Amino acid sequence: MKEILNISLENEMDLVLAHRRSMQVGEQIGLTVATRTTFATAVSEVARTAIEYTDNGKLHLIISGNFPRYSLYARIDFKADQVFRASDEGFFYAKKLLPDFTFNSSGNAYEIEMGLSLPRSLKLDESRISMLKDFFKEVDPLNAYEKIKKQNSHLSRLTGEQEEEIRMRRELDEKKSEFISVASHELKTPLTVIKAYTQMLRALKDQYSEKVAQVLEKLDLQTTKLSLLTHQLMDVSKMENGSLQYDLVEVDLNDFIQETVMILSNVYPGNTITIQLGTKCRVMADPMRLEQVLTNLLGNAVKYSARNSPIQIETDLSKDQDHIVVKVIDNGLGMSEEGIAHIFDKFYRLKAVAASHPGLGMGLYISSKIISDHGGEIWVESVLNEGSTFFFTLPVQNHL
Numbered sequence: 001m002k003e004i005l006n007i008s009l010e011n012e013m014d015l016v017l018a019h020r021r022s023m024q025v026g027e028q029i030g031l032t033v034a035t036r037t038t039f040a041t042a043v044s045e046v047a048r049t050a051i052e053y054t055d056n057g058k059l060h061l062i063i064s065g066n067f068p069r070y071s072l073y074a075r076i077d078f079k080a081d082q083v084f085r086a087s088d089e090g091f092f093y094a095k096k097l098l099p100d101f102t103f104n105s106s107g108n109a110y111e112i113e114m115g116l117s118l119p120r121s122l123k124l125d126e127s128r129i130s131m132l133k134d135f136f137k138e139v140d141p142l143n144a145y146e147k148i149k150k151q152n153s154h155l156s157r158l159t160g161e162q163e164e165e166i167r168m169r170r171e172l173d174e175k176k177s178e179f180i181s182v183a184s185h186e187l188k189t190p191l192t193v194i195k196a197y198t199q200m201l202r203a204l205k206d207q208y209s210e211k212v213a214q215v216l217e218k219l220d221l222q223t224t225k226l227s228l229l230t231h232q233l234m235d236v237s238k239m240e241n242g243s244l245q246y247d248l249v250e251v252d253l254n255d256f257i258q259e260t261v262m263i264l265s266n267v268y269p270g271n272t273i274t275i276q277l278g279t280k281c282r283v284m285a286d287p288m289r290l291e292q293v294l295t296n297l298l299g300n301a302v303k304y305s306a307r308n309s310p311i312q313i314e315t316d317l318s319k320d321q322d323h324i325v326v327k328v329i330d331n332g333l334g335m336s337e338e339g340i341a342h343i344f345d346k347f348y349r350l351k352a353v354a355a356s357h358p359g360l361g362m363g364l365y366i367s368s369k370i371i372s373d374h375g376g377e378i379w380v381e382s383v384l385n386e387g388s389t390f391f392f393t394l395p396v397q398n399h400l
């Protein structure tokens with residue numbers, strides 16, 4: 001059974017289409033004018049009855065059978081609350097025209113099939129039927145109404161496809177988030193144990209050689225890195241399910257930056273970090289999360305710069321004095337404009353550094369969420385091979 005074409009039956013205009021297309025199919029197959037007129041009239045009778053009471057009908061023009069015996073069928077299906085019978089006027093006439101007529105109903109669903117056997121002299125075969133199908137796929141619209149109808153159905157198909165794609169993406173994203181959440185929690189426990197044992201062993205430094213001490217120090221450092229990544233994964237997962245929470249307190253920003261940079265200078269002894277602080281002020285912030293942002297920006301400044309390359313941190317009030325602007329300036333690798341566009345996206349890493357520098361592309365994504373949750377903004381200005389300046393702002397709580 002091959003459907004040659006179908007027409008949705010929504011209003012009177014579709015009646016014209018149903019009649020003319022039925023005639024055309026008959027013509028293409030090679031039926032006589034009388035036979036195709038009979039067929040098209042029967043189709044119109046049933047279609048009219050469907051259209052009178054519903055706008056959800058559909059006409060299918062079908063060729064069924066096998067070589068060399070084929071039949072041309074029209075099937076019209078629709079749903080209606082009105083009760084129909086085979087003896088209703090439209091159906092009655094159609095049945096007179098095409099005696100091969102079946103009427104089926106199930107609940108409020110109706111299906112009417114009518115057809116005629118095609119003489120062998122028409123020399124129909126599978127390839128001609130396929131060509132017929134292609135012909136009606138490509139054929140010009142009969143009128144402006146059919147043109148719009150085709151465009152609408154194309155658009156609604158596209159919309160359907162897009163909606164399906166969005167649904168699938170969302171499902172994948174949810175699965176990914178769930179995996180990240182489970183994986184990060186599963187990693188956290190053994191890591192905490194490894195870290196605790198490593199520190200216990202390091203405390204016993206009198207009992208082993210200098211070489212063992214060096215190995216333990218490296219083990220400790222790597223475990224710290226791994227635990228940082230695990231915490232980042234947990235943060236991403238919290239951000240996805242909206243459970244990232246903040247303990248906001250008033251923070252003297254200049255003091256806070258000074259203290260944090262002092263600690264970080266020990267972590268990054270290879271780079272000189274200088275501070276240039278502007279007007280003192282307090283901000284409402286979660287100190288742990290703010291430290292996370294500074295650590296990320298400073299860590300990146302070190303990671304994406306040459307050893308010994310200087311790094312500068314500056315603070316200044318915005319022009320309207322409502323915000324404090326923090327800048328982290330490096331003279332490192334810098335970034336291209338295309339790269340900059342995505343660096344705050346989840347898991348995004350620039351291709352240029354992906355192979356040479358370790359990382360998972362979570363730091364800036366987390367930092368931007370933390371800053372926006374604090375009512376601030378984060379952005380970057382960068383020149384490839386010259387360096388980058390990361391900026392973030394925080395609303396001023398009070399001036400000091």
Ligand code: ADP
Pocket residue numbers: 296300301304330332333334335343348349350351353358359360361362363364365388
């Ligand atoms: P990660 O450093 O783990 O890759 P981030 O989210 O912190 O993740 O950074 C995302 C990407 O932004 C990095 O992979 C890098 O390509 C780029 N990037 C971040 N900071 C800098 C910087 N200071 N200089 C040059 N590129 C940077």
